[in-house]
Amino acid sequence: MHHLEIDRLTASYDGKEHVLVDVSIQVAKGEIISLIGPSGSGKSSLLRSLMGLLVPKSGEVMLDGEKVDYTNKKSVKALRERLAIVFQQYNLFQNMDALRNVTVAPVKIRKRNAREVEEEATALLRKVGLGDKLHAYPDELSGGQQQRVAIARALALKPDILLLDEVTSALDPELVSEVLDAIRILAADGMTMLMVSHEMALVREISTKVVMMDRGSVIEEGSADRVFDNPRTRRCQAFVGKILGH
Amino acid sequence: MGGSLLEQLPLFLSYSNVSFLAQAFGVTLALSIVGAVVGYTVGALLAFIRNRHVVDVLPARFLSVGFSETFRRVPFLVKLMVVFFAFEVVGMRVSMFTVTATTVALAAAAFSAEIMRAGLEALPESQWDAAESMNMGGVMSLRLWALPQSWKVILPPALSFTVGLIKSTSIASQISVFELTYAAKVLNERGFSPVLSFGSLLVLYFIICYPLNLYARRLERQLERPRDWKPGAPLLAESGAA
Numbered sequence: 150m151h152h153l154e155i156d157r158l159t160a161s162y163d164g165k166e167h168v169l170v171d172v173s174i175q176v177a178k179g180e181i182i183s184l185i186g187p188s189g190s191g192k193s194s195l196l197r198s199l200m201g202l203l204v205p206k207s208g209e210v211m212l213d214g215e216k217v218d219y220t221n222k223k224s225v226k227a228l229r230e231r232l233a234i235v236f237q238q239y240n241l242f243q244n245m246d247a248l249r250n251v252t253v254a255p256v257k258i259r260k261r262n263a264r265e266v267e268e269e270a271t272a273l274l275r276k277v278g279l280g281d282k283l284h285a286y287p288d289e290l291s292g293g294q295q296q297r298v299a300i301a302r303a304l305a306l307k308p309d310i311l312l313l314d315e316v317t318s319a320l321d322p323e324l325v326s327e328v329l330d331a332i333r334i335l336a337a338d339g340m341t342m343l344m345v346s347h348e349m350a351l352v353r354e355i356s357t358k359v360v361m362m363d364r365g366s367v368i369e370e371g372s373a374d375r376v377f378d379n380p381r382t383r384r385c386q387a388f389v390g391k392i393l394g395h
Numbered sequence: 396m397g398g399s400l401l402e403q404l405p406l407f408l409s410y411s412n413v414s415f416l417a418q419a420f421g422v423t424l425a426l427s428i429v430g431a432v433v434g435y436t437v438g439a440l441l442a443f444i445r446n447r448h449v450v451d452v453l454p455a456r457f458l459s460v461g462f463s464e465t466f467r468r469v470p471f472l473v474k475l476m477v478v479f480f481a482f483e484v485v486g487m488r489v490s491m492f493t494v495t496a497t498t499v500a501l502a503a504a505a506f507s508a509e510i511m512r513a514g515l516e517a518l519p520e521s522q523w524d525a526a527e528s529m530n531m532g533g534v535m536s537l538r539l540w541a542l543p544q545s546w547k548v549i550l551p552p553a554l555s556f557t558v559g560l561i562k563s564t565s566i567a568s569q570i571s572v573f574e575l576t577y578a579a580k581v582l583n584e585r586g587f588s589p590v591l592s593f594g595s596l597l598v599l600y601f602i603i604c605y606p607l608n609l610y611a612r613r614l615e616r617q618l619e620r621p622r623d624w625k626p627g628a629p630l631l632a633e634s635g636a637a
Contacts, residue, residue: 240525242540244621
């Protein structure tokens with residue numbers, strides 16, 4: 150049984166044009182799956198769809214063998230207790246300092262002990278290199294630091310699977326490496342991840358599987374080395390050739 | 396004329412006239428406060444049900460939009476007449492004060508709903524996504540991060556609007572509500588110079604409205620960068636961090 154199984158998922162924003170068409174991906178525990186492909190290929194939509202932010206039109210999502218019913222609030226709520234997402238634009242709450250951004254959901258939503266959560270959050274922020282920024286507000290942090298707070302915030306929810314949606318795309322080039330280091334730490338910890346990334350070096354380094362998407366569909370999947378060095382489809386060959394400069 | 400003004404001044408400032416104006420001042424203040432408190436509360440609720448992240452019920456949203464769009468477009472005097480006759484139609488015998496306070500509340504609700512809507516819509520949509528993905532509901536989102544971040548967009552225009560609202564209570568003099576403008580008219584009719592009667596009106600409205608203007612400016616500076624306020628902690632601008 151797979152940890153997460155996406156089976157023929159189809160979704161659209163306006164009910165007409167599909168942004169996802171029959172997408173099927175299997176994720177095993179501890180796997181790191183990278184979604185690659187050109188802009189508009191459906192990578193981010195797939196992550197949004199998994200979180201229930203974009204309700205799938207058809208297809209199935211199974212989490213540890215249990216089907217997720219995206220039309221049922223309870224089912225979506227249960228899903229969101231096991232999945233967490235980090236967005237491209239950080240989306241930190243501007244009126245809260247870094248520590249409160251990380252603790253707010255576990256304390257207010259999960260109703261966990263505030264002191265215990267605060268200790269965990271402090272440890273998480275230290276882990277992503279922000280031990281000295283606990284009480285800094287988002288507008289006092291660089292983009293890279295904000296994104297690391299966002300990663301810590303997602304981790305504070307103790308997700309089974311972490312979704313990363315182009316987490317370095319909004320950053321200045323010199324800030325990218327600090328976020329990539331944080332992701333490397335998660336990979337070393339064995340966190341199951343589904344990530345959309347244009348950082349091909351990272352994708353090659355940590356991914357257990359690479360999934361190439363185009364026009365809402367999966368067009369190729371395999372190990373990073375196989376997809377990058379020996380792409381089978383023409384579309385994948387063209388894309389990989391362009392981004393790797395082959 | 397200057398001479399006659401000076402001659403009238405001691406009599407104009409007699410105890411009975413000052414207390415007459417003070418009472419009217421109190422009525423204007425009471426109309427404004429009651430109308431604003433009720434109106435802004437209703438306006439906030441209308442803005443919340445209009446926001447799909449908070450209340451995802453389409454008919455409620457239509458109701459909110461319809462109310463706000465209708466009453467924002469109707470002049471205050473017309474609203475006053477509508478409320479006056481509406482009470483008559485439903486057979487409720489109410490004081491003119493109640494009619495005016497209801498009208499003020501109606502205007503405040505319609506405009507504040509729009510101001511709050513704009514404030515909430517100024518927040519990036521992606522923050523709602525982030526909250527939703529953490530199972531944070533609409534009402535909790537409002538309380539924890541949406542309103543604290545939108546105050547800077549909401550409060551300055553809301554306070555400016557409040558000043559306008561206070562001034563518009565003067566129209567209640569048309570239905571003989573004993574408020575400031577009505578009192579000034581009475582004093583003028585008693586033979587006092589219009590300069591004294593309506594000049595005192597100008598001063599009294601200024602006394603109510605100017606502090607609000609000053610407060611709006613101060614708030615604008617304070618809310619520039621949203622910060623969670625903790626009881627006992629100074630506001631950011633006052634702590635010198637802004």
